[in-house]
Amino acid sequence: MFKKIFPVLATACLLNACVTSPTGRSQFVFMPDAQIDQMGLQAFDNLKKQKPISNSSKYNQLASCIAGAITQQTGGNWEVVVFEDASPNAFALPGNKIGVHTGMITLVDNQDQLAAVIGHEIGHVLAKHSNERASQEMAVSSGMGIIQAVSAPQTALGQTALGLLGVGAQYGILMPYSRVHESEADMIGVDLMAKAGFDPQQSIGLWQKMEQASQGQQPLEFMSTHPSHATRIQDLEKHMPQAMGLFQQAQSAGKQPHCN
Numbered sequence: 001m002f003k004k005i006f007p008v009l010a011t012a013c014l015l016n017a018c019v020t021s022p023t024g025r026s027q028f029v030f031m032p033d034a035q036i037d038q039m040g041l042q043a044f045d046n047l048k049k050q051k052p053i054s055n056s057s058k059y060n061q062l063a064s065c066i067a068g069a070i071t072q073q074t075g076g077n078w079e080v081v082v083f084e085d086a087s088p089n090a091f092a093l094p095g096n097k098i099g100v101h102t103g104m105i106t107l108v109d110n111q112d113q114l115a116a117v118i119g120h121e122i123g124h125v126l127a128k129h130s131n132e133r134a135s136q137e138m139a140v141s142s143g144m145g146i147i148q149a150v151s152a153p154q155t156a157l158g159q160t161a162l163g164l165l166g167v168g169a170q171y172g173i174l175m176p177y178s179r180v181h182e183s184e185a186d187m188i189g190v191d192l193m194a195k196a197g198f199d200p201q202q203s204i205g206l207w208q209k210m211e212q213a214s215q216g217q218q219p220l221e222f223m224s225t226h227p228s229h230a231t232r233i234q235d236l237e238k239h240m241p242q243a244m245g246l247f248q249q250a251q252s253a254g255k256q257p258h259c260n
């Protein structure tokens with residue numbers, strides 16, 4: 001497989017497709033961002049048509065309040081939608097779209113844990129993980145067709161495209177993020193939540209809760225696409241002094257969100 005990928009990636013690099021992620025990691029990203037955003041927008045549009053949207057003002061206010069505080073740190077216009085779905089899941093898509101299931105809201109203990117979920121998902125988007133996954137996929141397969149395929153989710157390529165975006169579950173495509181992507185989303189997410197004034201220590205509580213919840217018979221979809229690794233909590237703990245510094249700065253600056 002390496003033999004096959006390497007020349008393509010090397011060529012991509014020559015075409016200036018090597019970029020640096022927000023944490024300083026080199027990435028092979030050679031899909032145009034505008035097209036990846038288009039994939040995200042299309043997938044989100046479809047989800048909004050297919051899945052019931054929660055009309056609970058309490059849940060909608062909670063999700064908007066938390067996402068609003070976090071995305072104030074990133075800039076850009078973000079849309080957040082609460083889906084009526086008892087499975088604890090959340091996702092963010094290129095094109096600045098955030099989806100939260102009601103089951104995630106009822107699972108978490110407090111606003112800070114939900115901020116940890118949303119921060120982590122936004123981390124995947126900011127670090128262009130979908131683009132990186134799609135670029136790798138394209139290096140071994142089929143050219144630009146994958147972008148258009150999102151609008152034909154019943155096709156194999158369409159399902160792959162949704163899997164790359166992390167929202168292929170309803171077609172049975174659970175494409176887990178790599179450990180590198182998970183760690184990166186953790187670091188970006190925990191800093192973002194701290195800068196917004198949410199307690200970053202709750203990110204550890206969240207992952208412990210997730211692991212506990214996935215001990216049941218049905219493994220959680222969220223944990224299937226965001227697999228846990230032995231060092232996740234250790235890595236978060238190592239990063240906590242920096243995150244707590246950001247949290248304290250945010251608190252002194254008056255950023256003390258009360259979302260619930």
Ligand SMILES: [Zn+2]
Nearest residue numbers: 177182185226
């Ligand atoms: Zn993740």
